[in-house]
Amino acid sequence: MSQSQDAAGETGIRLDDIKVVLVHTSHPGNIGAAARAMKTMGLTRLVLVSPKDYPSGEAFALSSGAHDVLDRAEVVEDIDTAIADCTLVVGASARLRSLPWPLLNPREMADKVAAHPAGSTVALLFGRERSGLTNDELAKCHYHVNIPSNPDYSSLNVAQAVQVLCYELRMRQELAVPQTRTDWGVEWDQPPARAEQLEGLFEHWEKTLVEIDFLDPTNPRTLISKLRRLILRAQPDEVEANILRGMLTQVDKSIRKP
Amino acid sequence: MSQSQDAAGETGIRLDDIKVVLVHTSHPGNIGAAARAMKTMGLTRLVLVSPKDYPSGEAFALSSGAHDVLDRAEVVEDIDTAIADCTLVVGASARLRSLPWPLLNPREMADKVAAHPAGSTVALLFGRERSGLTNDELAKCHYHVNIPSNPDYSSLNVAQAVQVLCYELRMRQELAVPQTRTDWGVEWDQPPARAEQLEGLFEHWEKTLVEIDFLDPTNPRTLISKLRRLILRAQPDEVEANILRGMLTQVDKSIRKP
Numbered sequence: 052m053s054q055s056q057d058a059a060g061e062t063g064i065r066l067d068d069i070k071v072v073l074v075h076t077s078h079p080g081n082i083g084a085a086a087r088a089m090k091t092m093g094l095t096r097l098v099l100v101s102p103k104d105y106p107s108g109e110a111f112a113l114s115s116g117a118h119d120v121l122d123r124a125e126v127v128e129d130i131d132t133a134i135a136d137c138t139l140v141v142g143a144s145a146r147l148r149s150l151p152w153p154l155l156n157p158r159e160m161a162d163k164v165a166a167h168p169a170g171s172t173v174a175l176l177f178g179r180e181r182s183g184l185t186n187d188e189l190a191k192c193h194y195h196v197n198i199p200s201n202p203d204y205s206s207l208n209v210a211q212a213v214q215v216l217c218y219e220l221r222m223r224q225e226l227a228v229p230q231t232r233t234d235w236g237v238e239w240d241q242p243p244a245r246a247e248q249l250e251g252l253f254e255h256w257e258k259t260l261v262e263i264d265f266l267d268p269t270n271p272r273t274l275i276s277k278l279r280r281l282i283l284r285a286q287p288d289e290v291e292a293n294i295l296r297g298m299l300t301q302v303d304k305s306i307r308k309p
Numbered sequence: 310m311s312q313s314q315d316a317a318g319e320t321g322i323r324l325d326d327i328k329v330v331l332v333h334t335s336h337p338g339n340i341g342a343a344a345r346a347m348k349t350m351g352l353t354r355l356v357l358v359s360p361k362d363y364p365s366g367e368a369f370a371l372s373s374g375a376h377d378v379l380d381r382a383e384v385v386e387d388i389d390t391a392i393a394d395c396t397l398v399v400g401a402s403a404r405l406r407s408l409p410w411p412l413l414n415p416r417e418m419a420d421k422v423a424a425h426p427a428g429s430t431v432a433l434l435f436g437r438e439r440s441g442l443t444n445d446e447l448a449k450c451h452y453h454v455n456i457p458s459n460p461d462y463s464s465l466n467v468a469q470a471v472q473v474l475c476y477e478l479r480m481r482q483e484l485a486v487p488q489t490r491t492d493w494g495v496e497w498d499q500p501p502a503r504a505e506q507l508e509g510l511f512e513h514w515e516k517t518l519v520e521i522d523f524l525d526p527t528n529p530r531t532l533i534s535k536l537r538r539l540i541l542r543a544q545p546d547e548v549e550a551n552i553l554r555g556m557l558t559q560v561d562k563s564i565r566k567p
Contacts, residue, residue: 088469093459116464158480198476199483201351206374207472211346214469215476218456222416225457235542236412265559277549285543291535301523305564 064167066093066220070174071213072133074100074188077180083113083121084210085177090117092217093224097124098133098174130176130188137174139167142184142192143212145205150186153194157216160196161223175216177209241288248289252296253279259299263306321485322425324478328432329471330356330391332446335438337362341371341379342468343435348375350475351482355382356391356432388434388446389508395432396501397425397544400442400450401470403463408444408534411452411542415474418454419481429501433474435467448534449504451541499546506547510554511537517557521564 071089076082082105086097097120099105105126114121127133134140141160144152155163164173176192178184189195198207198215207215244252257275260266266274287295329347334340340363344355355378357363363384372379385391392398399418402410413421422431434450436442447453456465456473465473515533518524524532545553 087464087466090462091458091465091469115466116462156480156483157476199479200349201479204348204374206345207349208345208373211349211469211472214465214472218415218473218476221457221459222414225414235409236414236417237409239409260556260559263556263559263563265556274552277552281543281545281549281553282539285539287539291539294532294535295539298518298521298523301518301521302560302563305521305560306566308564 063169064164064171064173065169066224067095068170068172069094069164069220070096070098070133070137070172071217072098072100072130072174072176073102073209074130074133074176074184075103075179076105076177076209077103079104079107079110080113081180081209082107082124083110083115083117084208085213086110086114086117086120086124088210088214089217090120092214092221094217094220095120095123097121099124099126100130100133101128102126130191134174134176134191136172138171139164139173140176140192141174141194141196142176142189143178143216144189144195144197145183145200145207152189152192155194155196157196157198157219158223160194160216161219163194164220165223165227177212180209239288241290244287244289244292248292249283249287252282252292252299255296255299259302262303321427322422322429322431323427324351324482325353326428326430327352327422327478328354328356328391328395328430329475330358330388330432330434331360331467332358332388332391332434332442333361333437334363334435334467335361337365337368338371339438339467340365340382341368341373341375342466343471344368344372344375344378344382346468346472347475348378350472350479352475352478353378353381355379357382357384358388358391359386360384388449389505392432392434392449393503393505393508394430395504396429397422397431398434398450398504399432399452399454400434400447401436401474402447402453402455403441403465406444406447406453408531408538410447410450410538413452413454415454415456415477416481418452418474419477421452422478423481423485426497426501432504435470438467444530444534448537449508451544497546499548502545502547502550506550507540507545510540510550510557513554513557517560520561 071094073082073085082102110121111118167173176184198212329352331340331343340360368379369376425431434442456470
């Protein structure tokens with residue numbers, strides 16, 4: 052079953068249908084780091100267009116466990132061969148071009164890719180370390196994608212750019228999963244406290260505060276209201292409420308000791 | 310003029326108000342790569358907690374033009390010093406913990422940070438290369454953040470994780486919808502409590518619980534962790550933290566009365 056079927060019970064582009072195409076990469080370390088970045092996000096198809104120095108031990112070293120992505124990588128002569136079977140081609144572009152071209156941010160790119168018909172193949176193009184993609188290469192793309200960055204220092208290296216775009220593709224897929232998460236983002240191991248339990252806690256708390264002379268009798272309400280507000284914001288579970296209640300009981304005992 | 314004022318004509322957390330805290334990093338190259346990742350996204354404040362090998366030529370080499378971030382980096386002894394002035398602390402966490410803790414994805418993290426009051430300082434914590442943050446370190450966080458990844462290969466390196474989270478922070482700023490509401494949906498009348506204030510509160514709390522024989526010496530950590538988690542979830546303001554602290558002082562006095 053495809054990942055997107057897993058994810059949302061519907062067909063669509065799978066991460067396996069996306070090619071990451073590195074064009075004329077100079078440093079093999081960047082190829083390895085890009086493979087690693089892809090694999091962390093679940094992408095598997097790497098295509099290298101005329102890499103300067105590949106295969107390379109440095110690429111394997113920097114792939115750090117993503118050897119399988121490098122082993123499967125296709126090496127091709129030119130960009131046309133790399134994208135021949137693709138129906139959607141998106142090129143990473145740092146610079147503003149003289150000829151305006153449809154431009155996406157990484158999130159919009161992920162939406163476009165996800166909306167593309169199932170069974171088709173998508174290419175993401177990344178250019179040379181120093182100069183990126185040429186105008187001719189960018190003109191082969193349906194869209195350009197630009198990673199928002201510091202205008203004074205926009206030098207993401209190619210592996211970092213691959214990381215960010217693959218992250219957005221994975222996020223798009225994960226967000227398509229029907230949400231079964233609780234309010235706190237994780238499976239909680241205790242049921243939330245019931246109002247009657249919390250009411251008992253707050254009454255007990257107020258009594259104890261009077262006993263230890265902490266509660267200002269001229270203005271008790273504000274203090275108790277602030278405590279209520281604080282604890283309620285945290286939406287305590289049953290065990291947490293019991294811990295607080297238990298503490299109060301123990302305070303009561305301690306102050307009554309001879 | 311602040312960056313967020315640039316972005317949306319309104320006040321709020323600026324990228325300059327966010328500290329990236331690297332805890333016990335082993336490889337100086339990762340520190341350099343993290344500095345570069347930060348700078349591409351416009352973040353400037355790096356804090357290093359007991360780095361193994363720093364300052365280092367390798368860090369400067371891999372920072373590739375982000376020397377200014379390294380030059381400004383603070384090196385501190387412990388995590389408490391790093392986060393003392395912070396009012397929102399988020400820890401990057403790869404593993405599922407035995408004690409569930411409020412968990413965000415990177416996008417939700419960026420939303421939380423953006424909703425935090427202007428003028429406060431936020432910390433993002435990143436752990437050791439191999440083992441991440443310890444449970445004690447994670448218990449200092451209001452939230453944990455997990456980068457979605459391939460379940461079979463989730464080994465983002467620390468610089469890649471910094472890149473993804475900083476990218477989300479920048480995206481959040483670029484997409485900035487004018488936010489007039491704080492995190493709680495209303496204008497709050499008190500500033501959020503700083504980490505050092507909360508740390509003092511938790512230490513005091515633990516001592517008092519031992520004094521009143523409430524803390525089980527065979528298993529103190531879980532109880533204290535649960536208290537931390539409860540209070541941190543509520544993101545106490547300064548007055549609320551003071552109320553809790555004042556109560557503890559009053560309990561201490563009461564049990565010592567003859």
